[in-house]
Amino acid sequence: MIKPVAPDSEFTIRELAQEFDVTPRTLRFYEQKGMITPSRRGAARIYSAADRARIELILRGKRVGFALDEIKEILDLEAIDRGGRERLEPAIERFTARIQVLEQQREDVERAIAELQAGLAWMRERLEDRTPSDDVRRRARAFEALAQARLDPWSGAPSAG
Amino acid sequence: MIKPVAPDSEFTIRELAQEFDVTPRTLRFYEQKGMITPSRRGAARIYSAADRARIELILRGKRVGFALDEIKEILDLEAIDRGGRERLEPAIERFTARIQVLEQQREDVERAIAELQAGLAWMRERLEDRTPSDDVRRRARAFEALAQARLDPWSGAPSAG
DNA sequence: TTTGACGTTGACGTTCGCGTAAGTTTGTGA
DNA sequence: TCACAAACTTACGCGAACGTCAACGTCAAA
Incomplete structure (x- = not known):
């Protein structure tokens, strides 16, 4: 479902900002919150195709009413996963709860x-x-x-x- | 689709606050914005079944991401309607645009x-x-x-x- | 009559999601 | 080498949607 771009593509902040109709400031803000971690060429940010996919998910999440912190949690799935079984169960519960919220929202x-x-x-x-x-x-x-x-x-x- | 309550029902602020899981402050805030106009018994607010229906729509609107001002516009449909044809056309366009946003959102x-x-x-x-x-x-x-x-x-x- | 639950109106405080300078650094073409 | 655009960091600001006192009124039960 993620738009097909070559997996080794690279993007500047401006390119992605234009594509997704946000400002560069917005992307820096997401980075500051730890939601994306583009690499650097000097001081300049270089976004990979995977970064781009994350941004897509962030914006999609926003459109359905998730707070940024909640989206971050979703993005950190694998971090949860690697964090041991004790963290898996509460995460599963929160995910389940969110799905119910979303189903309610679909009706809304x-x-x-x-x-x-x-x-x-x-x-x-x-x-x-x-x-x-x-x-x-x-x-x-x-x-x-x-x-x-x-x-x-x-x-x-x-x-x- | 509005929950069936007797059309002559009356509610206190706390009843509705509890039912919809918001604080009384929230309902007063909506009133201050002109979105609901409960009658008064002395100084105390008395909410009718119609007020209740409006609150339902407000909260539903919120859940799908409308700003309060936008919801107010929807609630003021008949005000727009009575306001003359010049106001109808731009309103129709905004409504149409919102529907498109909602359809995008349904996909999201x-x-x-x-x-x-x-x-x-x-x-x-x-x-x-x-x-x-x-x-x-x-x-x-x-x-x-x-x-x-x-x-x-x-x-x-x-x-x- | 006093208690206590519930209600009222301001008015200021808080969180979220960025916007908006201000000043600095970096990279590229003339 | 100079200029200029574009990116960077730092930091304060803002509007939306309430939360949270503070200070007061009201009404039924004890």
């Missing part, structure tokens, strides 16, 4: 997509200056419920009557 | 799940003190590549040779 993402699409349909119908169709209304019911939370206090429905 | 989440599961399988085999099977190795290839990024600098592979 799909709901969010559905909700935004419902809102979108609603807005598009408004744009065409017609009152929303029954079909759109049905799919946008969540939004209507939410809208009421905003409208009711002003339109006066105090004691549930 | 599934990759992350797969990677964590691969890592998990790897660790479990280590636990049983056998060398990972070929099958696990195949699925964990991404991890191996990442591991090399850490190991190579120490094991000495300086000029790509």
Whole structure:
């Protein structure tokens, strides 16, 4: 799944920053946190294909809501592995827990997509200056419920009557 | 999709805080940002079923990485709607863009799940003190590549040779 | 009436993920 | 050799999303 580049490729900080749409500062920051360890040519950083793969994973992790420290833990898998069996078990538990969080999140993402699409349909119908169709209304019911939370206090429905 | 509670239900700040596993401070903060407007009994906040639904959406939005201001925009859909056609079109574009981000994210989440599961399988085999099977190795290839990024600098592979 | 749980409003503190100078060093072409 | 861009280190700053007091009000039970 990692983009195919020659395994002996080398990259400058600027190249990778541009490719992944981050600033050089960001990559130095990740290095400072111990998440990547590019080699040096003099003082200048040289990134390998493996460094590049790590950066990909870091950014992917970020997009799904992991904190950098959590991503670091994932990246340090083999460090855990080499650290003896006592560290393996708690790590396994944390990984398992994270997977559950991610599965919850997958559901959240799909709901969010559905909700935004419902809102979108609603807005598009408004744009065409017609009152929303029954079909759109049905799919946008969540939004209507939410809208009421905003409208009711002003339109006066105090004691549930 | 919103949890079924009687539409005339009322909640205290602590009830909802407990239910959603946030602190009361958090709910007051959302209110201060104009995302929820619970009514008052004296000075105390009373949350309606609709308020509760909004809180659900806020937290769901957070879990998928939306900033509070973005969530507020979603919650203010009908405000946008009532604000005239000029505000509708840019809003539609932002919504569309967000949906694309979410779809990207759905892919990221599934990759992350797969990677964590691969890592998990790897660790479990280590636990049983056998060398990972070929099958696990195949699925964990991404991890191996990442591991090399850490190991190579120490094991000495300086000029790509 | 006092206790104690629960609630309120400020206001300042904290963590995360970088941004942004400021000043220095390094490498490359004219 | 000079100039200039690009990279480097150091360090302070910032916005988001709350946490954490402090100081006070309120209401039911003892």
